[in-house]
Amino acid sequence: MQKKILLVGDFGVGKSSLVERFVYSRFSEEYKSTIGVVISKKELNLEGLVLKFLIWDVAGEREISEVPASYYLGCSGLLFVFDLTRPETWVGMSQRLETIRQMSKSDNIIVVGNKSDLCEPSQIEQVLDKIGVRVDAVTSARSDDNVDRAFHELGRRIVND
Amino acid sequence: MAKVQALDREINDEQRLAQQVGPILEKRIAELQETFPERFGPVITETLKVQIKESQDDVVEAISPIITKSLKAQIKDSQDEVVEAIYPIMGKLIKKYIQKEIAKLSESVDARMRQMFSFKGFWQRFIYRVKGVKESEVVVQGLLPPVLEEIMVIENDSGLLLANYSIGSNTDPDLVAGMLTAIKAFVEDAYSKSEQDLEYIEYETFTLYLQSFKSFYIVVAISGVLNQAFKDRLNDAVLGFAVKIAEDQNYRSDQRAMQSLLEHHFHEVND
Ligand SMILES: Nc1nc2c(ncn2[C@@H]2O[C@H](COP(=O)(O)OP(=O)(O)O)[C@@H](O)[C@H]2O)c(=O)[nH]1
Numbered sequence: 001m002q003k004k005i006l007l008v009g010d011f012g013v014g015k016s017s018l019v020e021r022f023v024y025s026r027f028s029e030e031y032k033s034t035i036g037v038v039i040s041k042k043e044l045n046l047e048g049l050v051l052k053f054l055i056w057d058v059a060g061e062r063e064i065s066e067v068p069a070s071y072y073l074g075c076s077g078l079l080f081v082f083d084l085t086r087p088e089t090w091v092g093m094s095q096r097l098e099t100i101r102q103m104s105k106s107d108n109i110i111v112v113g114n115k116s117d118l119c120e121p122s123q124i125e126q127v128l129d130k131i132g133v134r135v136d137a138v139t140s141a142r143s144d145d146n147v148d149r150a151f152h153e154l155g156r157r158i159v160n161d
Numbered sequence: 162m163a164k165v166q167a168l169d170r171e172i173n174d175e176q177r178l179a180q181q182v183g184p185i186l187e188k189r190i191a192e193l194q195e196t197f198p199e200r201f202g203p204v205i206t207e208t209l210k211v212q213i214k215e216s217q218d219d220v221v222e223a224i225s226p227i228i229t230k231s232l233k234a235q236i237k238d239s240q241d242e243v244v245e246a247i248y249p250i251m252g253k254l255i256k257k258y259i260q261k262e263i264a265k266l267s268e269s270v271d272a273r274m275r276q277m278f279s280f281k282g283f284w285q286r287f288i289y290r291v292k293g294v295k296e297s298e299v300v301v302q303g304l305l306p307p308v309l310e311e312i313m314v315i316e317n318d319s320g321l322l323l324a325n326y327s328i329g330s331n332t333d334p335d336l337v338a339g340m341l342t343a344i345k346a347f348v349e350d351a352y353s354k355s356e357q358d359l360e361y362i363e364y365e366t367f368t369l370y371l372q373s374f375k376s377f378y379i380v381v382a383i384s385g386v387l388n389q390a391f392k393d394r395l396n397d398a399v400l401g402f403a404v405k406i407a408e409d410q411n412y413r414s415d416q417r418a419m420q421s422l423l424e425h426h427f428h429e430v431n432d
């Protein structure tokens with residue numbers, strides 16, 4: 001079974017780094033802006049079921065609303081990524097989630113707070129309290145924390161859909 | 162004696178300079194070569210050569226100063242700006258144009274470099290990297306007979322590969338299918354007023370033909386020069402295949418069946 005998934009979220013939150021970590025098991029410090037769209041492929045094993053993800057990492061410095069509508073077409077689920085250290089990446093979260101839901105016509109959205117390595121546990125708690133929506137995973141692409149789990153969680157949601 | 166020493170120093174300086182600048186330039190060129198394909202995925206660089214229709218000349222004229230400027234800046238800096246500049250207009254923007262600009266740029270660098278150094282080997286490598294092909298390959302291209310290299314059946318919205326048939330490409334067809342779908346979406350957004358489908362893309366010695374059907378599209382990659390007989394065989398194969406799929410919905414859920422149907426219809430196109 002193969003599925004298209006999409007990563008969305010503000011510029012610099014770590015979308016490409018999460019893909020890099022998940023697909024290639026590496027992290028690069030170097031700042032890279034994603035150009036256009038980068039598609040990667042990775043197979044997940046979900047309790048015996050092999051799921052092939054085609055991961056669309058959509059570009060750049062654009063607002064979520066500026067992701068070309070056609071990129072959402074045919075996607076089975078999304079990771080919505082924000083940066084735990086930058087409030088501007090998660091304010092108005094529920095509104096943004098609604099926009100994404102409408103654009104993608106998908107309810108399989110995993111909300112991911114990234115860069116946990118830069119935060120104290122208490123800070124993370126505070127952010128999660130303030131955010132007002134359920135955060136499904138707190139990750140660090142850098143220290144490889146929960147990255148696999150976030151993608152697997154999305155896989156499970158898609159399979160059970 | 163002093164003259165000889167001065168000359169010696171000059172030569173040495175030049176060589177030192179060459180040693181310093183050479184690698185930097187090489188690195189930049191390598192990056193230019195590498196980051197384009199890497200970031201756009203393996204196909205895009207080469208596939209940006211979507212045909213410009215006459216009406217697009219205005220667009221090209223309007224963006225050309227920006228591109229030229231950023232292309233120049235990019236030899237010094239990074240290529241992010243260029244690509245960012247190209248990105249929003251990618252649908253209308255076209256490899257022919259980018260190629261021309263890169264060629265111009267490389268020619269001017271060429272000229273300057275030639276004045277500075279006379280490393281023939283270095284220079285040749287540079288040219289090959291910029292062009293990404295060997296001159297000899299370009300020359301014979303016009304004489305090659307048409308060969309069907311690859312066919313992909315791709316789901317319209319998701320870009321997921323439904324079936325493919327290849328005579329030995331080493332690119333990952335899943336990724337190519339996704340990237341093509343992204344390009345196609347871009348181009349079609351750009352042309353949405355005229356409701357035009359992207360029909361073909363040329364790159365290097367290949368032409369990709371795209372045929373859209375209701376829920377999928379078919380991409381045929383051909384190398385060499387197309388002739389009418391080949392075109393006819395190809396059209397027959399594409400339509401024959403598509404009709405079968407339309408007639409029997411079961412193919413949509415049975416990838417293996419679709420795969421063998423594809424092979425059945427296309428194995429005779431290359432005679
Ligand atoms: N400390 C830390 N930095 C990260 C993490 N993930 C990404 N980054 C950095 O954040 C910046 C933006 O990451 P990138 O993946 O390009 O973000 P994108 O624009 O969402 O694709 C880069 O400098 C990354 O190195 C993380 O988990 N921890």
Ligand SMILES: [Mg+2]
Nearest residue numbers: 015016033034
């Ligand atoms: Mg990115």
